[in-house]
Amino acid sequence: MKMAMIVNRFLGSVCGKCLVGMVLLLVTMMPGISSHQVVLRSDLVLVPVSVYDRRGRFVSGLRAEDFILYDDGRRRPIVFFSAETEAEHLSRPLALILLLDASHSIAAILHEQQSAVASLLSALGDRTMVSIVSFHQRPEVLLDFTVDKDEALRTFLRRRRIGGNTAIFDALCFAIKRLSALPDADLRRIVVIISDGLDTASETDYRACARAAQREGIAVYSVWIPLYSPSGGRLKARRPTKGFIEVAEETGGKFFRVGTVEEALNPRAVVDLRPVFQAVIDDLRHQYYLGFYPPGDAHPGFHRVRVTVKRKGVRVDARRRGYLVR
Numbered sequence: 001m002k003m004a005m006i007v008n009r010f011l012g013s014v015c016g017k018c019l020v021g022m023v024l025l026l027v028t029m030m031p032g033i034s035s036h037q038v039v040l041r042s043d044l045v046l047v048p049v050s051v052y053d054r055r056g057r058f059v060s061g062l063r064a065e066d067f068i069l070y071d072d073g074r075r076r077p078i079v080f081f082s083a084e085t086e087a088e089h090l091s092r093p094l095a096l097i098l099l100l101d102a103s104h105s106i107a108a109i110l111h112e113q114q115s116a117v118a119s120l121l122s123a124l125g126d127r128t129m130v131s132i133v134s135f136h137q138r139p140e141v142l143l144d145f146t147v148d149k150d151e152a153l154r155t156f157l158r159r160r161r162i163g164g165n166t167a168i169f170d171a172l173c174f175a176i177k178r179l180s181a182l183p184d185a186d187l188r189r190i191v192v193i194i195s196d197g198l199d200t201a202s203e204t205d206y207r208a209c210a211r212a213a214q215r216e217g218i219a220v221y222s223v224w225i226p227l228y229s230p231s232g233g234r235l236k237a238r239r240p241t242k243g244f245i246e247v248a249e250e251t252g253g254k255f256f257r258v259g260t261v262e263e264a265l266n267p268r269a270v271v272d273l274r275p276v277f278q279a280v281i282d283d284l285r286h287q288y289y290l291g292f293y294p295p296g297d298a299h300p301g302f303h304r305v306r307v308t309v310k311r312k313g314v315r316v317d318a319r320r321r322g323y324l325v326r
Contacts, residue, residue: 048319058286080291101195120277135171165201197240206243252319
């Protein structure tokens with residue numbers, strides 16, 4: 001283990017990528033590998049996977065040999081495997097950015113979410129680092145990464161409400177860069193973005209955000225609180241800008257819609273984010289991580305990944321569609 005710690009420090013100063021964490025995990029978890037047999041490859045591809053039964057419940061207890069992984073239709077050996085436990089707190093350390101829309105309408109809704117945010121933070125565990133970033137035309141760091149959940153909650157509650165244009169994808173790329181720069185490379189990294197989904201000012205295309213997140217293994221969870229406008233004699237939700245849903249799907253996260261027309265019309269209604277936050281936690285608690293090496297002669301471009309399970313009556317959700325080779 002001492003050898004692994006030395007390797008970890010050395011690689012962290014060189015590259016700071018996800019591989020550092022994989023070194024420690026491989027040393028401590030993979031059978032037959034000791035601290036004197038560490039073999040490092042920088043092209044390891046990690047694929048988060050969730051498995052459900054016919055009733056939509058998470059399937060736990062699977063092992064590496066239960067999965068088959070395909071790279072561009074060709075089967076690849078699974079060289080790394082880990083499973084999140086169903087303990088009270090997440091078993092692996094996590095770095096989370098809460099990316100919050102600062103427009104008047106969304107900020108007013110979020111200000112009512114003290115109990116929801118408190119529940120989310122308490123479920124994350126003591127090792128989780130949280131940062132809060134607010135955005136309108138430009139992102140603003142309200143709280144740098146901290147493990148102090150009380151401070152995170154206080155920061156959330158004293159956010160400013162700002163009108164004007166909204167640059168969602170500029171802010172998302174900003175958050176992804178902040179997560180990528182963290183020196184503790186064994187962290188799981190996610191962004192939870194809460195917005196009306198209407199991007200009016202970004203200079204960045206959502207595809208750039210998705211590519212950056214895929215490279216760094218960062219999952220984006222998009223939470224849409226829609227605005228409504230009259231159409232054909234009734235109120236209809238204004239569809240989010242293209243990419244707000246897609247960036248979640250393409251990075252291994254999830255998309256959530258919160259609120260109804262009835263709640264939008266009722267000034268006393270309170271939109272509750274607790275079910276969404278609980279769904280995010282449940283999602284993180286029930287993921288398997290499969291690692292494989294692409295072929296040495298893989299051509300530049302995007303390569304498709306597919307995962308199946310050797311068990312009947314289950315549905316497999318591979319949370320990463322593929323990987324990029326430059």
